[in-house]
Amino acid sequence: MPLFAQDPVVSDGDKYSVLFENDKVRVLDYKDMPGEKTHEHSHPAFVLYALVPFKRKLMLPGGKVIMREFKAGDVLYSDAQTHVGENVGETPTHVIMVEMKSGMSMGVK
Structure with a gap:
C-alpha cells in the first residue's frame, strides 16, 4: 500500500x-x-454502510481486483486499503463510510 496515496476527499471531492x-x-x-471510477486513494480502517444496492470493482496496488456487490443495509468492515474503485453495476452507489483514526481506543477490555 503506498504510504502517500491521496485522501479520497481530495482525489475525488465530487464523490x-x-x-x-x-x-x-x-x-x-x-x-x-x-x-464512474475514482482516482487512486487510501482509507484507514473503515466501516461501510450501503444505502442502496450496487456493484463495484476495486483495483488494488499490485494488480489484485476485488468485486463487491451490496444490498441496501449491508455493512462491511475493512482494514486500511489503497484502491481505485469503479461502479460496474447498473445503479448508483451511495454509502456512508466511518473511517477510524489511528490510536483510537475501542474501549474493549
Missing part, C-alpha cells in the same frame, strides 16, 4: 463529502453513477 469528523473518526458520504 466524497465529510459529514462529521473528530479526533476518533471521520464519517464520509460517497455517491457515484454507473461507469
Whole structure:
C-alpha cells in the first residue's frame, strides 16, 4: 500500500463529502453513477454502510481486483486499503463510510 496515496476527499471531492469528523473518526458520504471510477486513494480502517444496492470493482496496488456487490443495509468492515474503485453495476452507489483514526481506543477490555 503506498504510504502517500491521496485522501479520497481530495482525489475525488465530487464523490466524497465529510459529514462529521473528530479526533476518533471521520464519517464520509460517497455517491457515484454507473461507469464512474475514482482516482487512486487510501482509507484507514473503515466501516461501510450501503444505502442502496450496487456493484463495484476495486483495483488494488499490485494488480489484485476485488468485486463487491451490496444490498441496501449491508455493512462491511475493512482494514486500511489503497484502491481505485469503479461502479460496474447498473445503479448508483451511495454509502456512508466511518473511517477510524489511528490510536483510537475501542474501549474493549
